[in-house]
Amino acid sequence: MSTNGSVIRIIIDGKEYLSRSGVYLIDVARENRIFIPTLCNISGVKPRGACRMCTVSVNGRYMTACTTPVSEGMEIKTNTPDLHDLRKAILEIMFVEGNHICPVCEKSGNCDLQALAYRFQILVPRFPYSFPKRTIDAENPLLVKDHNRCILCKRCIRTIKDEQGRSFFAFRKRGHKLEISIAHHLKDHLNKEIAQRAVDVCPTGALLKKESGYNIPISERKYERTPIGSEIESLKQSVIGDQ
Amino acid sequence: MAQKITIEPVTRVEGHGKVTIHLDEEGNVVRSRLHIVEFRGFERFIQGRPYWEAPVLVQRLCGICPVSHHLAAAKALDVVVGAGTGHGLSHTAEKVRRLMHYAQIFQSHALHFFHLASPDLLFGVDADPKIRNIIGVARVNKGLAVQGVMMRKFGQELIQATAGKKIHGTGAIPGGVNKNLTEEERDAFTKGAAPMNPGAMVVWAEEAIDFFKQYYKKNREFIDTFSVFPSNHLSLVRKDGALDLYHGNIRAIDSEGKVILHDVDYQEYFNYIHEEVRSWSYMKFPYIAELGEADGWYRVGPLARLNTCTFIPTPLAQKEFEQYKANTIGKPNNMCMHTHYARLIELLHAAEVIRDLLNDPDLQGNELVRRGEKKHEGVGVIEAPRGTLFHHYRINDNDQIEMANLIVSTTNNNEPMNRAVNHVAKTMMTGKKEITEPMMNAVEVAIRAYDPCLSCATHALGQMPLEVSLFDADDQMIDRKKKG
Ligand code: SF4
Numbered sequence: 001m002s003t004n005g006s007v008i009r010i011i012i013d014g015k016e017y018l019s020r021s022g023v024y025l026i027d028v029a030r031e032n033r034i035f036i037p038t039l040c041n042i043s044g045v046k047p048r049g050a051c052r053m054c055t056v057s058v059n060g061r062y063m064t065a066c067t068t069p070v071s072e073g074m075e076i077k078t079n080t081p082d083l084h085d086l087r088k089a090i091l092e093i094m095f096v097e098g099n100h101i102c103p104v105c106e107k108s109g110n111c112d113l114q115a116l117a118y119r120f121q122i123l124v125p126r127f128p129y130s131f132p133k134r135t136i137d138a139e140n141p142l143l144v145k146d147h148n149r150c151i152l153c154k155r156c157i158r159t160i161k162d163e164q165g166r167s168f169f170a171f172r173k174r175g176h177k178l179e180i181s182i183a184h185h186l187k188d189h190l191n192k193e194i195a196q197r198a199v200d201v202c203p204t205g206a207l208l209k210k211e212s213g214y215n216i217p218i219s220e221r222k223y224e225r226t227p228i229g230s231e232i233e234s235l236k237q238s239v240i241g242d243q
Numbered sequence: 244m245a246q247k248i249t250i251e252p253v254t255r256v257e258g259h260g261k262v263t264i265h266l267d268e269e270g271n272v273v274r275s276r277l278h279i280v281e282f283r284g285f286e287r288f289i290q291g292r293p294y295w296e297a298p299v300l301v302q303r304l305c306g307i308c309p310v311s312h313h314l315a316a317a318k319a320l321d322v323v324v325g326a327g328t329g330h331g332l333s334h335t336a337e338k339v340r341r342l343m344h345y346a347q348i349f350q351s352h353a354l355h356f357f358h359l360a361s362p363d364l365l366f367g368v369d370a371d372p373k374i375r376n377i378i379g380v381a382r383v384n385k386g387l388a389v390q391g392v393m394m395r396k397f398g399q400e401l402i403q404a405t406a407g408k409k410i411h412g413t414g415a416i417p418g419g420v421n422k423n424l425t426e427e428e429r430d431a432f433t434k435g436a437a438p439m440n441p442g443a444m445v446v447w448a449e450e451a452i453d454f455f456k457q458y459y460k461k462n463r464e465f466i467d468t469f470s471v472f473p474s475n476h477l478s479l480v481r482k483d484g485a486l487d488l489y490h491g492n493i494r495a496i497d498s499e500g501k502v503i504l505h506d507v508d509y510q511e512y513f514n515y516i517h518e519e520v521r522s523w524s525y526m527k528f529p530y531i532a533e534l535g536e537a538d539g540w541y542r543v544g545p546l547a548r549l550n551t552c553t554f555i556p557t558p559l560a561q562k563e564f565e566q567y568k569a570n571t572i573g574k575p576n577n578m579c580m581h582t583h584y585a586r587l588i589e590l591l592h593a594a595e596v597i598r599d600l601l602n603d604p605d606l607q608g609n610e611l612v613r614r615g616e617k618k619h620e621g622v623g624v625i626e627a628p629r630g631t632l633f634h635h636y637r638i639n640d641n642d643q644i645e646m647a648n649l650i651v652s653t654t655n656n657n658e659p660m661n662r663a664v665n666h667v668a669k670t671m672m673t674g675k676k677e678i679t680e681p682m683m684n685a686v687e688v689a690i691r692a693y694d695p696c697l698s699c700a701t702h703a704l705g706q707m708p709l710e711v712s713l714f715d716a717d718d719q720m721i722d723r724k725k726k727g
Contacts, residue, residue, distance in 0.1 A: 211295065
């Protein structure tokens with residue numbers, strides 16, 4: 001068995017790659033220009049495997065690429081018809097279980113969820129819409145939380161922290177009522193810069209900066225310039241992967 | 244036996260509208276009504292949304308003139324963010340918005356004239372709907388049909404350049420715009436190969452007026468007598484009385500030209516205009532408060548605008564305006580079919596404004612947004628292609644919309660459209676027991692003069708689907724006819 005950090009060989013989609021053991025599979029794939037879609041994962045932040053979008057087949061078993069460290073001899077499939085359909089289904093579930101009205105959402109064009117829906121060519125979800133009754137919380141002077149659009153990915157909770165490592169965001173309530181909240185004891189420390197980071201880290205339009213929206217003209221928005229995944233697929237092959 | 248006749252146009256835009264005509268036992272028309280499904284849902288479901296979403300959200304209530312809603316909402320929110328009314332924006336922001344708006348007026352008026360009205364004018368309102376449509380126009384007058392398509396395209400591309408998209412863009416934001424017009428974007432229009440440049444559009448707009456004037460010469464009696472009735476007229480006018488479709492004060496005059504609302508600030512429109520709800524229609528009936536429900540109703544749109552304004556601030560349209568005014572010896576024009584004439588003069592005006600604006604270097608400026616002291620309430624009013632459009636929002640301390648009131652152009656014209664239908668019904672139905680084809684056509688033509696949204700959806704190919712049902716005194720259907 002390989003020790004952490006030692007050079008190993010793995011097979012991704014039939015091709016052999018070199019990597020270092022212990023690196024998360026999603027990062028190895030990224031380094032080698034292979035795009036595995038994800039909604040909850042952020043580079044450099046401890047993964048949670050919350051959204052399951054990055055599910056891949058590892059030696060025949062389905063595992064999330066963001067939480068699986070690579071090890072010697074792994075045989076990984078990232079894009080079989082079954083996996084494609086599974087991911088598409090996950091996206092469709094997200095659409096039907098919230099209220100995502102892309103045409104009027106200010107995150108449109110910059111939204112990971114919408115961008116993936118385009119990539120997966122979702123026209124009509126196979127599941128019925130649940131039209132949940134959700135609220136908008138605009139009490140904070142800097143941020144609006146639109147619970148209609150939250151996919152509970154926890155990106156904000158895991159990323160936006162103070163110097164002592166305390167999260168500005170937390171979950172509250174349970175089950176289908178689960179929703180994101182701003183930590184009460186930290187809300188006075190939430191400044192413009194932190195609010196902007198939270199908005200940027202949110203993969204949907206669930207967190208919005210107050211009093212500004214639609215500032216980027218249509219056709220200049222993130223995913224209109226660079227469709228999701230294309231930035232990885234066009235990356236230079238990593239040195240280690242080239243060997 | 245008293246009868247009720249129902250003409251039911253099935254439409255795709257506003258759900259459906261239908262006309263009912265009530266006859267007494269002798270077959271005289273006692274009353275007629277136009278029932279329309281309105282957009283009240285929007286005022287409700289926008290509640291709670293952050294205010295800056297309104298210009299993008301509310302425009303979705305219409306696929307035909309979304310720019311008007313986009314801008315009316317943005318104007319209301321300019322007030323909320325402290326940029327003030329009208330001229331509080333930077334020159335760049337105001338002019339980019341004006342360009343967007345006049346492009347919308349231009350394409351909408353072109354669409355209406357060439358696609359919707361020209362078939363009636365070319366073939367006559369009694370002609371078979373199979374030929375009385377834009378395809379029929381293309382067969383007998385290809386040039387006219389092509390012009391219609393190209394003019395609309397020109398307007399749509401200008402909208403895309405300023406709003407980001409041809410339909411449902413995001414260009415206007417509270418306090419300004421999110422982009423200017425780059426030199427490249429401008430040059431695509433000013434240096435566009437003929438006919439896709441502003442000069443050619445001015446010429447085509449002039450030709451459209453000539454086409455109408457020729458028709459008018461030959462059909463004077465019809466144009467001057469079809470559905471004529473006195474009414475008040477209301478629109479925005481510029482401070483100096485000029486026609487201004489983007490910004491101004493509210494002026495209303497009566498059928499004789501006496502001023503009833505003297506250039507009042509639209510921020511206080513609710514002091515001057517009230518809305519009546521009638522049980523049989525989803526659409527409210529606005530009226531000038533001082534005159535009351537019975538006498539305070541008014542017309543909006545091209546006919547009204549050319550009645551309320553003192554002059555048109557572009558030379559070619561002003562020349563046409565003077566000729567047009569000569570038809571009524573300077574008095575207000577109350578002839579429904581002259582709306583088409585007025586619309587074409589506005590088409591020419593819009594072409595001239597677009598041409599001049601495109602040469603204005605302010606469009607390339609970089610000051611896009613201005614803000615000032617925040618307010619909790621704002622009203623935005625604009626002259627949409629079909630008439631005056633009111634947007635009114637109130638927000639709470641958390642920046643969420645807590646109240647929205649919209650009075651759309653077609654609502655302003657609710658009573659006039661009812662009167663027009665009534666006029667046609669009285670003239671053509673009295674003493675008749677059955678609905679005739681010319682009568683159904685005439686109802687359609689009378690409604691279309693006001694260019695309500697429903698006409699666009701139903702007449703694009705000349706096939707306004709009509710269902711005519713005949714009811715007796717006990718509301719039992721005794722006959723039904725369909726067309727379209
Ligand atoms: S608010 Fe955004 S980042 Fe936070 S959990 Fe919801 S979707 Fe994820």
